[in-house]
Amino acid sequence: MREYILLTLSIILISLSQCQAQSYDDKRCKCICPSLSSVLNTSQSSPERLNIIASVAPSKCNCDGVILPHLGNQIKGKEQIFCPRCDCKYENRNTTIIKIVVIIVIWVISLLVIYMLFLICLDPLLNKRIHKGAASGSYQEHTNEEDDSTISPGTSHAMGVRGNVLNRVGHQQDKWKRQVREQRRNIYDRHTMLN
């Protein structure tokens, strides 16, 4: 089951990473300047900012390379006033990593939710049927789950006989569930831990 999930996940990831949106570059030069009016008129200062983004080489990421081509005619003659006010930064990012990570996160969350719903809704029904069929298959209530399962020869023998995959997974799941139930009892009922 786990292999299938991994397989589908990787296929989806590969297919998604090939159809990447072209409009999102991974490099930019971003310049933030005060608004033209507050520099040129001197009358009012406004919180408005100019935001200029260009994809240029890192060495060109400055007033001459980015702002003057954009606003050259509006600030003609006042470059010496305007340029020092601007803040230019060259930045990198990796959208592929972001995409893969976000998709993995969505996948993991939805898998967990589906499994949780399965455990809440379907599992009690299935278990009821199985337990009716094999009444002996109930496990002992023990806190030291590893000792009794490794040492007691009865369990190992039983496992060897009905050693098919489904039972094995089921056994594993039972053991895990028992551990979680124990944790739940510690935390939510007895309040001995993690208060």
Added chain:
Amino acid sequence: MEKFPLKGTVTSSTATSSFGPAQLSTTPTMYHSVDAKNGNGVEGGSLSDARLRPTGLTNRGAIISSDEDMQQDVNHHHHGTSQLSGNNAYLDRNVRLDDGTSHCGITFSGMQVSADSDDIPGIGQYDDFHTIDWQRDIARDRMRHRYIVKKKHDSMWDLIKGAHDAWSGWLCVLFVGLFTGVAAGVIDIGASWMTDLKFGICPQAFWLNKEQCCWSYNETTFDGGNCSQWWTWPEVFSQSKTGAGSYVISYMFYIAWALLFASLSASLVRMFAPYACGSGIPEIKTILSGFIIRGYLGKWTLIIKSVGLILSVSAGLSLGKEGPMVHIACCIGNIFSYLFPKYGRNEAKKREILSAAAAAGVSVAFGAPIGGVLFSLEEVSYYFPLKTLWRSFFCALIAAFVLRSINPFGNEHSVLFFVEYNKPWIFFELVPFVMLGIMGGIIATLFIKANLYWCRYRKTSKLGQYPVTEVLVVTVATAIIAYPNPYTRMNTSQLIYLLFSQCGVSNADMLCDYDRNFTDVNSAIEIAAAGPRVYQAVWLLVLALILKLIMTIFTFGMKVPCGLFIPSLCLGAIMGRIVGIGMEQLAYKYPHIWVFSEECSTGVDCITPGLYAMVGAAAVLGGVTRMTVSLVVIMFELTGGVRYIVPLMAAAMASKWVGDALGKQGIYDAHIGLNGYPFLDSKDEFQHTSLAADVMQPKRNEALNVLTQDSMTVDDVDTLLKETEHNGFPVIVSRESQYLVGFVLRRDLNLAIANARRLMEGITGQSLVIFTSGSNVQTHGPPPLKLKKILDMAPITITDQTPMETVVDMFRKLGLRQTLVTHNGRLLGVITKKDVLRHVKQLDNEDPSSVLFN
């Protein structure tokens, strides 16, 4: 240490992946070969050993068949590898050495005992909620190491194995660092995307958050962050961008998403890994001090904690992801330590890896590798030799490097609120910095007391029965109150970034609405009068401070993954920024007061409110956690400015003093106390005059439960085990003489008897249990059960007149689990760690029964 270290793990993994019966028959053959070699190497074993060896072989076969399904589980992995590794060869040889000479010194036999006892499955491990015995585990490791060094010259293969053993610690922390960095990157990216999902979506590339969506948005005017690529929810549905209707829709979506994320987080935690809730640092501290909590660092905890952390941060709750990052890193450390039996099977050695992992956790949480190492040293670790320091350093370095290459925020740094500062501060500013420290200490104490009160109430009242409901109620309340105020609506990390950063051109927030003159070319951004919107921002920040404080009190301790660093940093930053704005305006209005001595008259580089925010953040965090050195280093790594060390130190110190004066403990110690974990704090001193005789068990008029070395039958031992609940029993020569022989653990005794019953013929209830090595015992009747292997012949003993101060020191520094008390050379009683903890509590006028566990 192993015969075939790689083969061992390979076999165990095949046992997990392939389910056919064929593999069952192939694995034992390997043991045959291993054991044959072993048998050849050892000649002339004594009778009992000859009997033991073939049975040991079948035992191993049995274990394989019973254990194969378990080996996927990390917690059980060591059983598999312990059997698979074939290390019994050297153990047997040691037995032979011991038997041959049989006059070896006490220390040697002590070690020999511990190394040798691996023969029986499960020995050397501990039960859940038990304290580990550092001395015993370290002796076991020393023995193993000695064996490897001795074997090194035998063959090329042994040499390679020796080299592998030598570098396995470094290799393990390398993996831990790599995966911690990756995990942190995933959490950072996931959380920042999901946080923005509350506000809107990027339809062209749904996986981008708002900032990334508008990243290459090329429009010249810019109205506070919205671009046309990013659609807010009202835009998605009704195409209107402003107005009351869209506000209501945004509000509703904000609450609905918050509710969805929080309920998912709480129910995932409840369903799959209840241990994933909370911050984890108190528990990590307890675990590192030598306590076993099975499953606390398991893989389900790792998965659920990571996912739950993303969800609960995105829900807009007043919590952070930095503290849980330490827990996540420790989970990764624990999981990887199972790849290296040297660490996975030895609890004391495993804690070295966990210390390094904790450093990596802080390193990625704050982008502060050195701060992480110091955090591990100062706050969480208990046993921290220099070797661990270097490994932590390396682990933190790798983790920070990996996270930096992932570049989760697109700002070339590993945290969102990295700021770069290079403004000078004037000498007089130390006074407000110390004031900030004092205020930080007060806020922190207030927070600790209120949070403790609330957690205790939750623990004892009916509220504790509704964990998920509680989370939902707190989330809805937080969302409803937080949305109207822009400073609480935004992500807490962004708020901290805003408060830390200085007002420049790039900062268009209303916090930076100063009457600035942009026309003068020569002046930099200078001190200026605050505009009306700054005062409005200050009022909003005051509201945000109150709200965050109250919400954090109720949030910390809820049953979702939640950390404390970010909320306390945020509280302090708000406080500091307000004070900073006040100071700035004071300096602007009265630039010629002597305190601002000339520096402020020029108007440039005078007072930076962002620096005050930083100092305030350090003050509150220092007050809450009582960190000092590591806190200052973390803060200055965050700002990249060495020149602020003195202000930060002043604030941290003041806040620690005030905090210590008002309330004794930091939040983590307080939570350890609340939960009753057996944590013997190495920080407090023991200042009472009691003696060991006052503390030891049994008290007067009670009998001491002991074993005798060669006169008890298996039935007697069984009765003793049934009737008592002690975790170990002293072994004495005879009841008349009461001379001490050694100490045997209950778990080992149980395992050894069960093992012997199963595998040795003729063991009945009447068999004598013999802890001596001599073969002079008459063997009429059933054969004796020889248990010298599990006897610790070098237990730490003290006399009954030893002052408790010394005893407590021994427990702390040696990491003891118990010590035996003698009088005139005769055994008198036992002092366990729990007895010491209870005694300390009693003398501090606290309820001694609050110490739980053993």
